[in-house]
Amino acid sequence: MPKESDFRLVESPVPRPASGEVLVQALYLSVDPYMRIRINGASSYAQSVQPGEVMVGGVVGRVVESNDPRIAVDDVVEGMLGWQKYAVAPAKTLRKIDPKNAPVTTALYVLGMPGLTAYFGLLDICHPQPGETVVVSGAAGAVGSLVGQIAKIKRCRAIGIAGTNEKVRFITQDLGFEGGFNYKETPDYTARLKDLCPNGIDVYFDNVGGSITDAVMKLLNTRARVAVCGQISQYNADRPEMGPRWLGQLVAKQAKVEGFLVHQFADRYDEGLRQLSTWLREKRIRYREDIVDGIENAPRAFIGMLEGHNIGKQLVKVG
Numbered sequence: 015m016p017k018e019s020d021f022r023l024v025e026s027p028v029p030r031p032a033s034g035e036v037l038v039q040a041l042y043l044s045v046d047p048y049m050r051i052r053i054n055g056a057s058s059y060a061q062s063v064q065p066g067e068v069m070v071g072g073v074v075g076r077v078v079e080s081n082d083p084r085i086a087v088d089d090v091v092e093g094m095l096g097w098q099k100y101a102v103a104p105a106k107t108l109r110k111i112d113p114k115n116a117p118v119t120t121a122l123y124v125l126g127m128p129g130l131t132a133y134f135g136l137l138d139i140c141h142p143q144p145g146e147t148v149v150v151s152g153a154a155g156a157v158g159s160l161v162g163q164i165a166k167i168k169r170c171r172a173i174g175i176a177g178t179n180e181k182v183r184f185i186t187q188d189l190g191f192e193g194g195f196n197y198k199e200t201p202d203y204t205a206r207l208k209d210l211c212p213n214g215i216d217v218y219f220d221n222v223g224g225s226i227t228d229a230v231m232k233l234l235n236t237r238a239r240v241a242v243c244g245q246i247s248q249y250n251a252d253r254p255e256m257g258p259r260w261l262g263q264l265v266a267k268q269a270k271v272e273g274f275l276v277h278q279f280a281d282r283y284d285e286g287l288r289q290l291s292t293w294l295r296e297k298r299i300r301y302r303e304d305i306v307d308g309i310e311n312a313p314r315a316f317i318g319m320l321e322g323h324n325i326g327k328q329l330v331k332v333g
């Protein structure tokens with residue numbers, strides 16, 4: 015588990031944008047599980063952050079200087095600008111955000127990377143059908159809370175697994191999941207899942223891995239689909255965890271397990287954002303943000319998210 019002392023807050027001159035670049039003042043920083051993988055060199059698909067470098071991360075900010083005709087001063091943009099108050103970036107790497115469309119924080123959540131992950135991961139990897147049972151782990155977090163709601167829009171039964179009773183109340187009472195349980199207070203996950211999923215599990219959206227996933231795999235229906243989105247229970251592990259060998263179960267159930275990265279759907283982001291915006295406007299998708307104030311508190315927010323303190327999307331308000 016990272017410690018606050020692993021991070022340093024450093025002051026340096028504000029950079030100046032060259033031709034084709036803009037200077038952005040951060041409004042909100044995103045705090046995400048993938049950052050944990052990026053700081054121990056375990057990411058096989060992206061470069062690690064080296065000690066002394068600025069922490070990676072998505073940011074929503076306001077443009078204060080522009081040397082590119084595509085972006086004007088005062089435009090609100092989203093991009094991978096890292097944990098810093100001011101950043102220079104090529105205009106072509108930034109996405110313009112319309113603050114009239116939705117609160118700008120949604121560009122880091124429902125109308126951003128986590129929203130697209132839930133949308134494509136559930137619909138394109140799992141193909142949920144009306145009446146099917148969809149189980150999602152990490153259910154009260156940024157991605158999980160949206161997966162369950164999209165499953166419901168597709169007329170499935172949504173069952174969520176999360177780490178506190180308040181989170182379970184949030185997904186069942188506020189978001190309308192049909193059921194859920196707190197894995198930290200449930201001794202037998204399999205028995206609880208059998209209660210909640212009397213017709214078995216057709217779709218599993220896995221955000222966490224570990225023993226939660228081991229229990230779900232035992233209850234898959236014939237031709238079930240599993241999207242492996244993340245394995246957060248393993249990100250701070252000192253050594254690989256041992257578990258049951260459930261691949262045989264996939265043979266018997268003719269089930270499909272598929273890992274994915276949201277970036278593989280990059281050429282369809284417009285479609286995803288259009289649909290998510292419509293559902294948001296129609297209030298078919300609700301969301302909750304957990305906002306910590308001050309860039310100096312970003313490490314605490316990050317560690318808190320890894321420990322499960324957040325309900326919905328963890329963000330940091332800058333300035």
Ligand SMILES: NC(=O)c1ccc[n+]([C@@H]2O[C@H](COP(=O)([O-])OP(=O)(O)OC[C@H]3O[C@@H](n4cnc5c(N)ncnc54)[C@H](OP(=O)(O)O)[C@@H]3O)[C@@H](O)[C@H]2O)c1
Nearest residue numbers: 047131155156157176177221222244245246247275276322
């Ligand atoms: N494939 C992709 O392209 C992609 C894109 C975005 C995110 N992801 C993955 O999706 C998952 C969710 O990301 P997110 O941004 O939505 O984060 P999030 O769910 O908002 O926050 C992380 C949550 O993980 C849970 N958690 C922490 N340790 C756990 C453990 N040992 N066992 C079970 N749950 C644990 C905590 O909730 P509890 O209180 O419930 O434990 C915590 O709130 C992560 O695995 C992430 O890496 C993948």
